[in-house]
Amino acid sequence: MIIRNAYNVHPSVVEAPxxxxxxxxxxxxVSVPDPASVEEICACIILKEGQSVDSEEMKTFCVDIGMVPIEMPGYFIFLDEFPVVATLRKVDRKKLRLIAMEKLGLTE
Structure with a gap:
């Protein structure tokens, strides 16, 4: 659960659209620290082969599909793969959060 401006946002609600x-x-x-809103939503994205997109295009897509503003990611980062847990079955969201914070230059 991500706490953004006193609202609880579940990651799956943002991931689906x-x-x-x-x-x-x-x-x-994943959530990343943000002094203004407690936590900010960060979308970590793997693109399809040969595709390119930037944060502005993703923001426009969110507006076009009618995403509620409180659920709209503040950050978009693009990766080649997600870190996985030792069993290789699930994405390691804790490591993914650290990667996102590093790419965005954020600290706790």
């Missing part, structure tokens, strides 16, 4: 973007192969949502 973003995964419908035609260039997106996979998406995971």
């Amino acid at each position: 973003l995964s419908k973007h035609p260039k997106v192969q996979d998406v995971r949502i």
Whole structure:
């Protein structure tokens, strides 16, 4: 659960609509620290082979599909793969959060 401006946002509520973007192969949502809103939503995206997209295009897509503003990611980062847990069955969201914070230059 992500706490953003006193609202609870579940990652799957944001992941589902973003995964419908035609260039997106996979998406995971993590929280990153934000002094203004406690936590900010960060969309970690793996694009389909040969595709390219930027944060502005993703923001426009969110507006076009009618995403509620409180659920709209503040950050979009693009990765080649997600870190996985030792069993290789699930995405390691804790490591993914650290990767996102590093890419965005954020600290706790």
